[in-house]
Amino acid sequence: MxxxxxxxxxxxxxxxxxxxxxxxxxxxxxxxxxxxxxxxxxxxxxxxxxxxxxxxxxxxxxxxxxxxxxxxxxxxxxxxxxxxxxxxxxxxxxxxxxxxxxxxxxxxxxxxxxxxxxxxxxxxxxxxxxxxxxxxxxxxxxxxxxxxEPVMMLAGRGLRVALITTHIPLRSVPDALTTERTLATIRGVDTGLRRWFHLRHPRLLLSALNPHAGESGQFGREEIEILAPAVEQARAEGIEVTGPISADTLFIPQKLALADAVICPYHDQALIPLKMHAFGSAVNVTLGxxxxxxxxxxxxxxxxxxxxxxxxxxxxxxxxxxxxxxxxxxxxx
CATH class of the missing domain: 3.40.718.10 (Isopropylmalate Dehydrogenase)
Incomplete structure (x- = not known):
């Protein structure tokens, strides 16, 4: 080595x-x-x-x-x-x-x-x-x-999470969340996992922002108007990404077993499950x-x-x- x-x-x-x-x-x-x-x-x-x-x-x-x-x-x-x-x-x-x-x-x-x-x-x-x-x-x-253009990713004990927005107030997240920013994060994670972690075909999951992924727009339209179009474009580029998926069922073992990384709209949505899973043995990686x-x-x-x-x-x-x-x-x- x-x-x-x-x-x-x-x-x-x-x-x-x-x-x-x-x-x-x-x-x-x-x-x-x-x-x-x-x-x-x-x-x-x-x-x-x-x-x-x-x-x-x-x-x-x-x-x-x-x-x-x-x-x-x-x-x-x-x-x-x-x-x-x-x-x-x-x-x-x-x-x-x-x-x-x-x-x-x-x-x-x-x-x-x-x-x-x-x-x-x-x-x-x-x-x-x-x-x-x-x-x-x-x-x-x-x-x-x-x-x-950085992407913040944390990893530990087999779980990787990446953030679309990072260190901003929670109330600012919906305004900061755009299709362009989401797509850039998806691309950045895909490229980073290929370049630095030698994954030939990264499998990505995208978390929703709102409860129940917005419930068809009843609880918010970010999934329909921002996140889904980013996923559609990324898939057209050959990136294997699925979502948006309701955050309350995203981090279950059955779904994580099918993913190399999870992308989340905001900081604590990603870091709470990551630190519960691997606190003290996880690592912060800057992609991009x-x-x-x-x-x-x-x-x-x-x-x-x-x-x-x-x-x-x-x-x-x-x-x-x-x-x-x-x-x-x-x-x-």
Whole structure:
């Protein structure tokens, strides 16, 4: 198997990002790869004696990461120098700004071909907005930098869900839902599953928006006027998609067994079943980018960060998925 170079952003250093990165990389079950951490060595200097005392830090410079690191070594690229002290559980402007700089550097390296994939540790969106106006999430922020049309997909334990709309208020969803946007999401999921997950003929299910799929228009006409036309056009293009299907019966095992991914109109409609099914072991994948990008399925967990009890399972799956996405069909088989 090829050992791809992964740019791993440290997330908000006051959260559990550095801890789950270190635990995942120090695990004997780590999938073969060459991880490069973007951020700052300070969080790991504090964690190493308590989590991985036989590991050391190697500060890296430049853009060439082709030389393998020695065993038990964290390769860290410093992207900023905050003035304030780092306190686990208490985010601060300087360290949050560094988290954003780590994302920027990861995108630059991936776009230039210096790394093969990006894995992002959790950030606190509100902490980044003073430095990136309107910041609503990794997905949208990274896609804007490379002028891509992203699709947010989460996957875990055999279930994949993708979103037509992402981080917007629930009351804004009907107005944001269009045939064009739905069709673009269907196309993006189909293309992404073919390109990155090596599925030759992806099978997609599209969830309805309204109760009982609108009940022939009685409970809303979005299914008739927006979703069904998108499905019809996608099927005319050769995409295997079925829907819209009432959401209250969509996630039953019999239907999921016939699908490679489920597409939902809004955030919680997709993420509630996904996290009930695979919380802590699911991964967030951004489709539509020119490079793989993954992340854990949870947030910064500032409340438990000082206790050093974070579960690295989702970060481990994010790393594993990023590696898999860089492989050829033969290597990933």
């Amino acid at each position: 090829n050992r791809p170079i992964l740019a791993i952003t440290l997330g908000d250093p006051a959260g559990i990002g550095p801890e789950i990165i270190l635990r995942a990389l120090a695990s004997p079950d780590l999938i073969p790869c060459r991880p490069i951490i973007l951020g700052h060595p300070a969080p790991f200097e504090a964690l190493l004696p308590r989590i991985a005392p036989d590991w050391r830090i190697l500060c890296l410079k430049g853009d060439d990461f082709s030389k393998p690191l020695p065993p038990n070594t964290l390769g860290v690229v410093t992207v900023g120098q905050p003035d304030e002290p780092l306190v686990l559980g208490s985010p601060s402007p300087g360290w949050s700004r560094l988290a954003l700089s780590a994302i920027d550097e990861a995108v630059r390296l991936a776009a230039a071909g210096n790394v093969d994939a990006i894995v992002t540790a959790p950030i606190a969106k509100a902490q980044l907005r003073p430095f990136a106006a309107g910041f609503i999430g990794h997905t949208e922020y990274i896609a804007a930098q490379v002028e891509a 980018l020119p490079f793989p990008r993954t992340s854990p399925d949870h947030g910064t967990a500032f409340d438990i960060a000082p206790q050093l009890i974070a579960d690295p399972a989702s970060m481990s799956v994010a790393i594993q998925t990023a590696v898999s996405m860089t492989q050829s069909p033969q290597e990933s088989a």
